[in-house]
Amino acid sequence: MKDMVTVKHGKKSTANERQNRYFSEDFKRKKVDEIDKNITSIAEVCREYEVSSAAVYKWIYKFSGMRKRGVKQVVEAKSDTRKIAALKEQIKELERAVGQKQIKIDLLEKTIELAEEEYGVAIKKNSSTQRFTGFGTTGKDTIIP
Numbered sequence: 024m025k026d027m028v029t030v031k032h033g034k035k036s037t038a039n040e041r042q043n044r045y046f047s048e049d050f051k052r053k054k055v056d057e058i059d060k061n062i063t064s065i066a067e068v069c070r071e072y073e074v075s076s077a078a079v080y081k082w083i084y085k086f087s088g089m090r091k092r093g094v095k096q097v098v099e100a101k102s103d104t105r106k107i108a109a110l111k112e113q114i115k116e117l118e119r120a121v122g123q124k125q126i127k128i129d130l131l132e133k134t135i136e137l138a139e140e141e142y143g144v145a146i147k148k149n150s151s152t153q154r155f156t157g158f159g160t161t162g163k164d165t166i167i168p
Contacts, residue, residue: 046072048086054079055086062104 057063058079065079135146 046074051082052086055082058083059087059089 054063054068058065058068065076065083068074068079069076138144139146
C-alpha cells in the first residue's frame with residue numbers, strides 16, 4: 024500500500040482528483056511529526072500535497088501529543104534547517120562583499136604605489152618620515168619625504 028498519492032507539481036489538481044486521494048495514517052503521523060519538530064510548516068504541507076489547512080489541523084489534533092484541540096498555530100516558526108540555510112547564504116554574501124572590498128583596497132594601494140613612483144612623492148603617511156614644523160603659522164605639520 025502506498026503512503027500517499029503522487030501530486031503533479033506545477034499543475035493544480037481538480038476537485039474530482041482530490042476527492043479520490045488517500046493519505047495513510049502513517050503518512051499523516053510522519054507529516055505531523057515533521058510539523059512538531061519544525062522540519063516543515065503547515066503551509067508547506069498544504070502546498071506540497073494540495074490539502075487544506077483544515078485537514079492538516081485535523082491530522083495534528085488526532086496525531087500530535089504536543090497540540091491541544093482548538094488551538095491554532097498563528098505564527099509558524101522556521102525550522103533549524105531553514106535558519107541554517109539562510110545564515111549560510113548570508114555568510115556567502117558577506118564573504119563576497121569582503122572579497123570585493125579587498126580587491127578594491129589592493130587596487131587603490133597599487134594605484135598609490137604607482138603614483139608615488141611616477142611623481143616621486145610620498146602619498147602614504149609613514150611613521151618613519153620626519154615632521155617639519157615649518158616657519159609659518161598654519162598650525163599644521165608638513166611631512167618631509
